[in-house]
Amino acid sequence: MLELHNLTRRYGDVLAADDVTFEVPSGRMVGFVGGNGAGKTTTMRMVMGVLAPTSGEVHWDGTPATRAVRARFGYMPEERGLYPKQPVLGQLVYLAQLHGMQAQPARRRAVELLDRFGLADRVDDKVEELSLGNQQRAQIIAAVLGDPVALILDEPFSGLDPTAVDQMSELLREHTSQGVPVLFSSHQLDLVDRLCDSIVVLHQGRVVAEGTSEALRADAPLRYRLTTTGDTGWVRGVAGVTVIDLEGPSVLVEPQDEQVAQRLLTDAVARGGVREFSRIRPTLSEIYREVAA
Numbered sequence: 427m428l429e430l431h432n433l434t435r436r437y438g439d440v441l442a443a444d445d446v447t448f449e450v451p452s453g454r455m456v457g458f459v460g461g462n463g464a465g466k467t468t469t470m471r472m473v474m475g476v477l478a479p480t481s482g483e484v485h486w487d488g489t490p491a492t493r494a495v496r497a498r499f500g501y502m503p504e505e506r507g508l509y510p511k512q513p514v515l516g517q518l519v520y521l522a523q524l525h526g527m528q529a530q531p532a533r534r535r536a537v538e539l540l541d542r543f544g545l546a547d548r549v550d551d552k553v554e555e556l557s558l559g560n561q562q563r564a565q566i567i568a569a570v571l572g573d574p575v576a577l578i579l580d581e582p583f584s585g586l587d588p589t590a591v592d593q594m595s596e597l598l599r600e601h602t603s604q605g606v607p608v609l610f611s612s613h614q615l616d617l618v619d620r621l622c623d624s625i626v627v628l629h630q631g632r633v634v635a636e637g638t639s640e641a642l643r644a645d646a647p648l649r650y651r652l653t654t655t656g657d658t659g660w661v662r663g664v665a666g667v668t669v670i671d672l673e674g675p676s677v678l679v680e681p682q683d684e685q686v687a688q689r690l691l692t693d694a695v696a697r698g699g700v701r702e703f704s705r706i707r708p709t710l711s712e713i714y715r716e717v718a719a
């Protein structure tokens with residue numbers, strides 16, 4: 427298990443990461459979200475040990491992560507790691523060897539992954555000759571090649587087409603199913619919601635929310651949508667109900683509790699013509715906007 431303990435990084439007056447504490451349990455996929463400049467890259471760099479924290483520690487299986495342990499983490503840095511002018515396969519094999527793999531197994535695995543991700547005929551091309559999305563595929567392959575014990579990926583899905591997103595998600599799932607903890611940052615909140623076991627929201631360097639998307643949703647206000655065949659203006663007069671949005675036959679409300687919601691439904695049924703009465707669960711984007719506000 428990977429643990430971040432009170433990681434703090436200061437750049438002059440800027441607190442890029444401020445007491446960042448959370449866990450990435452074995453076999454779990456954790457999504458790291460936050461606006462531009464929130465501190466995600468800074469935090470991931472500290473996890474990898476490429477940036478020294480001002481204070482705080484990274485632990486692996488309960489003890490401070492050593493350089494040797496971190497060498498076994500697969501990393502996809504924000505600035506990407508592959509050299510544009512070198513051929514794809516040779517470079518992947520070289521990087522895997524740096525992580526302790528033998529050349530032959532590294533080559534076999536790299537070819538297998540390149541083939542799986544549609545790059546079989548590009549193995550001898552220079553990285554810069556690939557499209558951006560294909561370079562991104564090669565970058566992800568580089569991160570997973572050395573049989574990593576943990577994966578730290580800075581925006582691995584940016585620029586990927588939907589097919590590649592599905593392929594890469596499956597690849598990451600294969601690693602979590604073998605017990606590897608995976609931390610990845612992303613601005614694609616629907617994707618994070620779909621893929622991750624839990625989510626950490628960073629805002630101005632601080633963790634402002636953390637948990638499964640279900641748990642984050644549980645903290646959100648109770649909301650219902652009522653749609654009828656007539657005008658729903660009468661809802662404004664129902665005690666305990668706050669109207670968020672009303673447009674003729676459809677109204678979005680925040681009842682103060684479930685009982686009030688049921689009373690509203692009873693009133694609506696008594697008036698007749700109910701078309702829809704449904705609980706509205708916030709999207710991760712809405713939760714994010716709320717906690718980052």
Ligand SMILES: Nc1ncnc2c1ncn2[C@@H]1O[C@H](COP(=O)(O)OP(=O)(O)OP(=O)(O)O)[C@@H](O)[C@H]1O
Pocket residue numbers: 437440441442443460461462463464465466467468469
């Ligand atoms: N080398 C540096 N020198 C000075 N300030 C820095 C440096 N690196 C990052 N920062 C500052 O630290 C803060 C956090 O930046 P960071 O790149 O970690 O955010 P991020 O969440 O990864 O953003 P994005 O989503 O835009 O990639 C920002 O205010 C940034 O300007």
